[in-house]
Amino acid sequence: xxxxxxxxxxxxxxxxxxxxxxxxxxxxxxxxxxxxxxxxxxxxxxxxxxxxxxxxxxxxxxxxxxxxxxxxxxxxxxxxxxxxxxxxxxxxxxxxxxxxxxxxxxxxxxxxxxxxxxxxxxxxxxxxxxxxxxxxxxxxxxxxxxxxxxxxxxxxxxxxxxxxxxxxxxxxxxxxxxxxxxxxxxxxxxxxxxxxxxxxxxxxxxxxxxxxxxxxxxxxxxxxxxxxxxxxxxxxxxxxxxxxxxxxxxxxxxxxxxxxxxxxxxxxxxxxxxxxxxxxxxxxxxxxxxxxxxxxxxxxxxxxxxxxxxxxxxxxxxxxxxxxxxxxxxxxxxxxxxxxxxxxxxxxxxxxxxxxxxxxxxxxxxxxxxxxxxxxxxxxxxxxxxxxxxxxxxxxxxxxxxxxxxxxxxxxxxxxxxxxxxxxxxxxxxxxxxxxxxxxxxxxxxxxxxxxxxx
Amino acid sequence: xxxxxxxxxxxxxxxxxxxxxxxxxxxxxxxxxxxxxxxxxxxxxxxxxxxxxxxxxxxxxxxxxxxxxxxxxxxxxxxxxxxxxxxxxxxxxxxxxxxxxxxxxxxxxxxxxxxxxxxxxxxxxxxxxxxxxxxxxxxxxxxxxxxxxxxxxxxxxxxxxxxxxxxxxxxxxxxxxxxxxxxxxxxxxxxxxxxxxxxxxxxxxxxxxxxxxxxxxxxxxxxxxxxxxxxxxxxxxxxxxxxxxxxxxxxxxxxxxxxxxxxxxxxxxxxxxxxxxxxxxxxxxxxxxxxxxxxxxxxxxxxxxxxxxxxxxxxxxxxxxxxxxxxxxxxxxxxxxxxxxxxxxxxxxxxxxxxxxxxxxxxxxxxxxxxxxxxxxxxxxxxxxxxxxxxxxxxxxxxxxxxxxxxxxxxxxxxxxxxxxxxxxxxxxxxxxxxxxxxxxxxxxxxxxxxxxxx
Numbered sequence: 001x002x003x004x005x006x007x008x009x010x011x012x013x014x015x016x017x018x019x020x021x022x023x024x025x026x027x028x029x030x031x032x033x034x035x036x037x038x039x040x041x042x043x044x045x046x047x048x049x050x051x052x053x054x055x056x057x058x059x060x061x062x063x064x065x066x067x068x069x070x071x072x073x074x075x076x077x078x079x080x081x082x083x084x085x086x087x088x089x090x091x092x093x094x095x096x097x098x099x100x101x102x103x104x105x106x107x108x109x110x111x112x113x114x115x116x117x118x119x120x121x122x123x124x125x126x127x128x129x130x131x132x133x134x135x136x137x138x139x140x141x142x143x144x145x146x147x148x149x150x151x152x153x154x155x156x157x158x159x160x161x162x163x164x165x166x167x168x169x170x171x172x173x174x175x176x177x178x179x180x181x182x183x184x185x186x187x188x189x190x191x192x193x194x195x196x197x198x199x200x201x202x203x204x205x206x207x208x209x210x211x212x213x214x215x216x217x218x219x220x221x222x223x224x225x226x227x228x229x230x231x232x233x234x235x236x237x238x239x240x241x242x243x244x245x246x247x248x249x250x251x252x253x254x255x256x257x258x259x260x261x262x263x264x265x266x267x268x269x270x271x272x273x274x275x276x277x278x279x280x281x282x283x284x285x286x287x288x289x290x291x292x293x294x295x296x297x298x299x300x301x302x303x304x305x306x307x308x309x310x311x312x313x314x315x316x317x318x319x320x321x322x323x324x325x326x327x328x329x330x331x332x333x334x335x336x337x338x339x340x341x342x343x344x345x346x347x348x349x350x351x352x353x354x355x356x357x358x359x360x361x362x363x364x365x366x367x368x369x370x371x372x373x374x375x376x377x378x379x380x381x382x383x384x385x386x387x388x389x390x391x392x393x394x395x396x397x398x399x400x401x402x403x404x405x406x407x408x409x410x411x412x413x414x415x416x417x418x419x420x421x422x423x424x425x426x427x428x429x430x431x432x433x434x435x436x437x438x439x440x441x442x443x444x445x446x447x448x449x450x451x452x453x454x455x
Numbered sequence: 456x457x458x459x460x461x462x463x464x465x466x467x468x469x470x471x472x473x474x475x476x477x478x479x480x481x482x483x484x485x486x487x488x489x490x491x492x493x494x495x496x497x498x499x500x501x502x503x504x505x506x507x508x509x510x511x512x513x514x515x516x517x518x519x520x521x522x523x524x525x526x527x528x529x530x531x532x533x534x535x536x537x538x539x540x541x542x543x544x545x546x547x548x549x550x551x552x553x554x555x556x557x558x559x560x561x562x563x564x565x566x567x568x569x570x571x572x573x574x575x576x577x578x579x580x581x582x583x584x585x586x587x588x589x590x591x592x593x594x595x596x597x598x599x600x601x602x603x604x605x606x607x608x609x610x611x612x613x614x615x616x617x618x619x620x621x622x623x624x625x626x627x628x629x630x631x632x633x634x635x636x637x638x639x640x641x642x643x644x645x646x647x648x649x650x651x652x653x654x655x656x657x658x659x660x661x662x663x664x665x666x667x668x669x670x671x672x673x674x675x676x677x678x679x680x681x682x683x684x685x686x687x688x689x690x691x692x693x694x695x696x697x698x699x700x701x702x703x704x705x706x707x708x709x710x711x712x713x714x715x716x717x718x719x720x721x722x723x724x725x726x727x728x729x730x731x732x733x734x735x736x737x738x739x740x741x742x743x744x745x746x747x748x749x750x751x752x753x754x755x756x757x758x759x760x761x762x763x764x765x766x767x768x769x770x771x772x773x774x775x776x777x778x779x780x781x782x783x784x785x786x787x788x789x790x791x792x793x794x795x796x797x798x799x800x801x802x803x804x805x806x807x808x809x810x811x812x813x814x815x816x817x818x819x820x821x822x823x824x825x826x827x828x829x830x831x832x833x834x835x836x837x838x839x840x841x842x843x844x845x846x847x848x849x850x851x852x853x854x855x856x857x858x859x860x861x862x863x864x865x866x867x868x869x870x871x872x873x874x875x876x877x878x879x880x881x882x883x884x885x886x887x888x889x890x891x892x893x894x895x896x897x898x899x900x901x902x903x904x905x906x907x908x909x910x
Contacts, residue, residue, distance in 0.1 A: 007468065007534040079461070079463070110837060172879070176886065378566070422876070431634045
């Protein structure tokens with residue numbers, strides 16, 4: 001009774017998710033709580049509320065409510081760029097000559113160019129509801145900053161973005177996109193904060209780091225009246241919002257009677273993958289269905305495959321609480337030769353716990369192989385993927401080629417988180433044969449892991 | 456019996472157009488034929504076939520067949536990025552406080568970032584059908600070159616793009632997108648052609664021009680065995696392919712019982728606007744319905760509003776045939792202060808004839824006003840528009856504000872041709888208050904028009 005599968009499955013507006021899927025509610029082994037870095041006690045709602053919006057703190061701590069209603073205002077905004085299409089990769093299948101069926105959920109059809117907007121709009125909404133004047137955040141290359149700028153512009157909130165200085169100067173385009181949406185973009189380190197001034201005095205010529213930008217954003221949020229800090233990945237609340245990806249994907253597949261065998265996503269902080277797998281993993285945890293889940297990470301930043309499952313700082317600057325997660329150590333920075341994103345030293349606690357429980361596997365891939373997959377994909381499927389997303393493409397192609405060999409007709413679903421329009425400098429490196437791979441040595445990782453806090 | 460209008464109307468795959476709409480077939484006053492620049496006689500199919508693919512020549516000359524079937528292979532490719540959504544601009548309406556209903560057809564959801572892909576894939580298909588090895592073309596900022604690279608990659612055709620040298624050097628990102636799709640991108644003028652060598656000798660430091668790039672592309676196509684030249688706008692065949700925009704738009708509106716009052720599009724060479732209006736203008740020509748059509752052009756390149764309706768060269772290099780069209784003279788180049796596209800000195804013959812017959816009106820707008828509209832639109836509707844597309848937004852907003860004043864509840868439809876991700880340098884100029892307006896003087900235009908060929 002299967003209907004013919006179109007190239008792209010678009011849900012009707014009436015089929016859009018009404019609730020976020022709170023995966024933690026279905027987990028027997030809950031993700032470990034955040035700890036206050038000084039007292040080593042679980043962070044309370046009160047403590048978290050000094051930095052985060054109240055409703056978001058509730059979501060951060062809620063590991064029992066299975067479905068959390070999406071407020072109408074957020075659903076209205078989702079309607080502007082969602083449903084994201086679930087695409088049947090007919091052309092890729094043909095090019096590979098595989099019997100496998102390949103689908104990808106494409107989150108790049110919005111100006112932020114990625115899935116980040118799903119959580120940005122939610123966080124901006126709750127900030128507005130709380131009567132705040134604005135929010136602060138950090139951004140590296142600018143994907144998250146762009147998404148937040150769009151969301152704040154929609155709700156008329158002030159948006160202060162601390163952008164890592166070298167990106168601010170070398171990647172002016174995303175900065176201008178943020179300015180188009182009215183955001184206040186400051187190169188970090190800046191003279192506007194204590195931590196920024198301190199770093200500028202110590203290292204006058206520094207290009208900045210994400211860790212420093214986080215510290216500046218948090219400091220600004222806590223010092224200014226009517227501001228809170230918001231963030232783009234890692235935290236539970238972000239995974240929760242990103243579950244719209246998975247809920248839409250599952251609804252679309254169910255409509256056509258398709259059950260995936262393998263679900264693949266790239267993993268940096270883990271929010272997109274966590275969102276994609278949520279309802280599927282929920283079924284698996286309830287024994288209703290089984291799926292193979294694969295998290296894909298760069299070989300140059302191998303958090304899940306070579307990191308340690310332990311309490312660590314979420315940020316280099318150590319202003320955030322401690323989280324129990326797979327980590328390479330909060331001081332770990334991928335080699336400068338690493339072109340794409342997914343540079344985070346840790347992993348959201350939910351995915352960390354699921355990996356530790358053996359419910360999800362992880363693979364690391366080298367970047368030249370990732371760009372090869374990206375280019376092959378672009379040429380047949382049209383979409384030019386972000387380097388991050390291309391990690392998932394790499395493994396999806398590998399799995400499809402395994403099916404070609406074995407003759408298995410598996411159904412593979414992967415998350416295509418975004419587009420690579422602002423990553424053409426990395427593509428240029430690849431085209432010019434100047435891209436190299438880097439795998440950190442055992443010694444390098446051991447040295448970084450030796451600095452984990454004693455908890 | 457009207458259904459509630461969703462934010463975005465997506466057609467089902469089964470509702471996608473099966474035929475292009477050949478507007479010329481419905482015109483009583485046909486667009487004037489192309490003339491051989493030497494003999495001043497109408498170009499024959501044989502003459503055109505030296506430069507263009509055979510089937511495309513047929514389409515170029517066919518002004519009687521009302522509906523031309525879209526080959527299945529092209530429809531399959533269309534399925535990869537179409538239907539383009541028809542968006543109800545609820546948020547813009549609210550922000551403007553207008554009783555008008557505003558819709559826009561968004562063509563930017565593909566890697567080329569614009570509607571150009573609609574014709575690129577058709578031209579690549581016919582080249583492949585003819586057994587050619589490849590095609591040549593020119594590109595300025597790179598939108599058309601990108602679209603053609605994608606199309607050629609899909610059909611395994613070689614694609615040689617001559618890219619205006621200053622863009623090649625100053626805008627490396629689109630160049631890298633083209634390389635990702637396997638295109639051969641050469642900065643023009645180049646030492647690979649006679650015309651390129653001649654110009655390099657005369658003007659060693661030149662940054663190139665579109666006129667020169669066209670000449671190099673045509674020369675290469677005619678000299679190489681198994682190659683033809685393809686082009687992204689102005690010609691009838693391109694308008695024909697772009698009619699998918701209009702057919703989809705009309706199908707989507709009809710589904711919800713919506714009849715537009717005003718249809719607005721930006722006009723450079725005229726292909727997107729020609730495509731958008733095709734089925735609506737067809738109805739108007741047959742007396743079945745009436746609509747107001749508005750072509751919007753930059754005040755700095757005011758072809759329809761201040762040009763002359765006469766035979767002129769289609770290209771600066773004068774290698775193409777003569778076309779009867781509104782023109783500013785083939786030597787006209789908009790002021791260097793002009794930031795966006797829509798720089799073409801002429802206008803496709805079909806739209807020129809329709810304007811001359813009083814069936815369509817034209818307006819020119821200044822660029823600072825265009826960027827103001829672009830930013831206002833982005834902030835409420837999310838999408839960051841290309842400067843070209845923002846010309847249509849400007850007039851759509853102006854018309855909606857008129858409705859606010861008069862209380863009229865008009866339905867306004869405009870074409871949002873593409874995204875502005877590769878135009879952030881122009882946005883930066885605008886944000887920094889460095890953007891100026893330029894309106895050519897009567898004397899400047901008269902001097903350019905004085906050089907029209909004597910036909």
